Amino acid sequence: MIKIENLHKRYKGHKVLKGLNIEVNKGEIYGFIGHNGVGKSTTMNILAGLINFQEGKCIINGRDSSCKGLRNKDIGYLPEDPKFYPYMSAWEYLEFIGRIGGEAGNIIKEKAAKLLERVKLEKAAKRPIGGYSRGMKQRLGLAVAMYHDPFVYLLDEPSSALDPEGRLDMVNIIEDLKSQGKTVFLSTHILKDIERVCDRVGIINDGKIVVEDKLDSLIGKYIQPVYDIEFLKKPEKDISDRLIKLDYVEKIDVHDNKFSITIKNVERDSKNLLREVVESNTCVTSINLRRNSLEEIFMKVAK
Numbered sequence: 001m002i003k004i005e006n007l008h009k010r011y012k013g014h015k016v017l018k019g020l021n022i023e024v025n026k027g028e029i030y031g032f033i034g035h036n037g038v039g040k041s042t043t044m045n046i047l048a049g050l051i052n053f054q055e056g057k058c059i060i061n062g063r064d065s066s067c068k069g070l071r072n073k074d075i076g077y078l079p080e081d082p083k084f085y086p087y088m089s090a091w092e093y094l095e096f097i098g099r100i101g102g103e104a105g106n107i108i109k110e111k112a113a114k115l116l117e118r119v120k121l122e123k124a125a126k127r128p129i130g131g132y133s134r135g136m137k138q139r140l141g142l143a144v145a146m147y148h149d150p151f152v153y154l155l156d157e158p159s160s161a162l163d164p165e166g167r168l169d170m171v172n173i174i175e176d177l178k179s180q181g182k183t184v185f186l187s188t189h190i191l192k193d194i195e196r197v198c199d200r201v202g203i204i205n206d207g208k209i210v211v212e213d214k215l216d217s218l219i220g221k222y223i224q225p226v227y228d229i230e231f232l233k234k235p236e237k238d239i240s241d242r243l244i245k246l247d248y249v250e251k252i253d254v255h256d257n258k259f260s261i262t263i264k265n266v267e268r269d270s271k272n273l274l275r276e277v278v279e280s281n282t283c284v285t286s287i288n289l290r291r292n293s294l295e296e297i298f299m300k301v302a303k
């Protein structure tokens with residue numbers, strides 16, 4: 001659905017993209033992650049056909065995004081900082097979008113009402129956009145992106161200005177888009193959101209994708225070999241003394257009734273450790289293999 005091939009972009013002498021390759025399948029939600037200034041918005045703007053580039057290819061829904069051949073139906077774009085005519089209301093703006101798309105008045109009204117409800121802007125719909133907060137503009141930007149019910153969504157930091165409730169609404173909308181088979185290319189800093197919705201993530205660094213994988217496999221690859229074990233009550237000291245003597249146990253941190261046990265190799269040593277713990281005859285209330293969040297993985301990869 002989206003294909004970026006060997007994309008190069010420089011602003012005057014400043015090289016930003018240095019051979020970027022990304023492929024996103026139909027119905028997939030792809031999280032595009034990277035530090036500030038690494039080129040995420042640049043990539044989005046190129047995909048949307050808004051800026052040029054020096055080398056490479058961008059295909060969306062079978063069309064070359066550099067040829068101004070994209071239709072309304074191909075892409076819905078929510079820029080990081082969407083701009084509107086400040087004297088228009090949200091309602092008027094959506095009517096304007098419908099009219100330049102050549103739609104009939106009754107259809108426009110029906111669509112605008114539904115979208116304003118979907119992004120929870122009904123109450124402010126008749127006020128001038130100039131008085132909206134950044135979060136409200138982001139909600140309106142999303143309604144505009146959804147207006148033509150496109151196949152592909154480009155969402156650049158869609159929840160950066162939203163409060164926690166707004167972020168949850170955004171995640172729910174993205175999940176809805178997925179259930180409708182839409183393809184979503186999403187950049188964000190708020191990795192907690194991405195963790196909930198993305199099928200695959202790609203981390204961009206120095207103009208290229210440096211890590212790309214399914215979220216589950218990525219989390220699996222960067223798993224920490226640490227078991228957090230909670231006992232019903234504080235175990236006898238000889239249990240930790242016995243566990244630390246096992247050759248595959250590297251370290252044990254003890255806090256009252258909680259042990260954090262670092263082992264050498266998760267696949268090889270887990271079974272043995274868990275057997276030892278059960279045989280210690282102490283009541284265990286929980287055992288958890290510690291996982292890195294996407295945030296932690298990003299920090300590790302970025303380093």
Ligand SMILES: Nc1ncnc2c1ncn2[C@@H]1O[C@H](COP(=O)(O)OP(=O)(O)OP(=O)(O)O)[C@@H](O)[C@H]1O
Nearest residue numbers: 011014016034035036037038039040041042043080
């Ligand atoms: N129009 C422009 N002219 C010159 N340099 C630009 C222009 N737009 C972006 N840049 C530079 O290109 C680099 C990438 O910018 P871009 O906005 O794509 O990054 P980003 O990853 O989206 O950053 P952020 O996460 O902060 O939004 C930055 O160094 C930026 O200063």
